[in-house]
Amino acid sequence: MERAYYIAEIGLNHNGDVKLAKQLIDMAIECGANAVKFQKRCVEQMATKDVLDMPYDKFPEWGKTYREVREHLELSKSEYVYLRNYCKDKIDFIVTPFDLQSLEFIEDLNVNAIKIASHSLTDIPLLEAIAKKKKTIILSTGMSSWHDIDIAVSILDNTLERVGSDHPLVLLHCVSNYPTNSKYANLRMIMKIKMRYTNYVVGLSDHNNSIVIPAVARSFDAMVFERHITLDKSMIGYDHSFSLNKKELKDVIRGIRETEDALDYYDKTGPQPWEMDAFKNYRRSIVSAKDIKKGTTITKNMLTTKAPNIGLSPVSMYSIIGKKMKVNIKKDTHITGDMIYD
Secondary structure (H helix, E strand, C coil): CCCCEEEEEEECCCCCCHHHHHHHHHHHHHHCCCEEEEEECCHHHCCCHHHHCCECCCCCCCCCEHHHHHHHHCCCHHHHHHHHHHHCCCCEEEEEECCHHHHHHCHHHCCCEEEECHHHCCCHHHHHHHHCCCCEEEEECCCCCHHHHHHHHHHHHHHHHHHCCCCCEEEEEECCCCCCCHHHCCCHHHHHHHHHCCCCEEEEECCCCCCHHHHHHHHCCCCEEEEEECCCCCCCCCCHHHCECHHHHHHHHHHHHHHHHHHCCCCCCCCCHHHHHHHHHHCCEEEECCCECCCCECCHHHEEEECCCCCCCHHHHHHHCCCEECCCECCCCECCHHHECC
């Protein structure tokens, strides 16, 4: 079965520290992720001035205003270049730009894909600009109506066609709640999205702490997964508490891979090679229920079925009743075809 693509979202969990970002990349590689993803924002474009400059005491270690905290979390261009080079030939590198300025910021990083966050789904100028970059686009669909998604997909499609891009568009089912209670995971939506947008790869942007949810999503044919990761859930920051630690990330990816193995299909043409031990040792075959002399006409009460499977199949029982034995056999003997006259 084709393997799903797993994105380990570092997001802001580097806490503005490139060394921590590098450790998270190493963790993602070790756990078997296919890509890491970062988030890039132009702080000035995040909100109005009154919001940015308001007193903000959530993370006093990083600043006294919302602007200062957000600026603390942004990595520099040289740090992005360093991290991009560090990922080269090890793991794919994806970035979510939250505004036009951030899109230009990542222009020369040669990212493997551009992610569009759920709350940017209706940002038409940003969608058009991203599509013009001729990169694989991954679009999350949290907080959206079908109408919202239809418009976004139409804009992206039309722009991609106009600029001659043949890169795929990936749609991710997403519930914008952190963490998401399993009750609200709404995994059947994956199939609904696949049915509505038949030309696109569909996946899951996951914010649930269960290792079961991604495995179930894979059984619904989700092909791309995204999940926040952290070195330590107790670290200060916006996303650490609902992110996957190293053990959880390994468990989630292993669960997806085991689901893929379990979904491999083989037809019922007979016992498979991995079933042969059970087939030989436990499948029943025809056994004599009593001593039977040569020349005796076989009756039903002379036969029973027992393991191991070294005689005639029980499905042949009625075809040998009424025939005669070629040899003397003792009770509890497996009966084979060469013991019976045709």
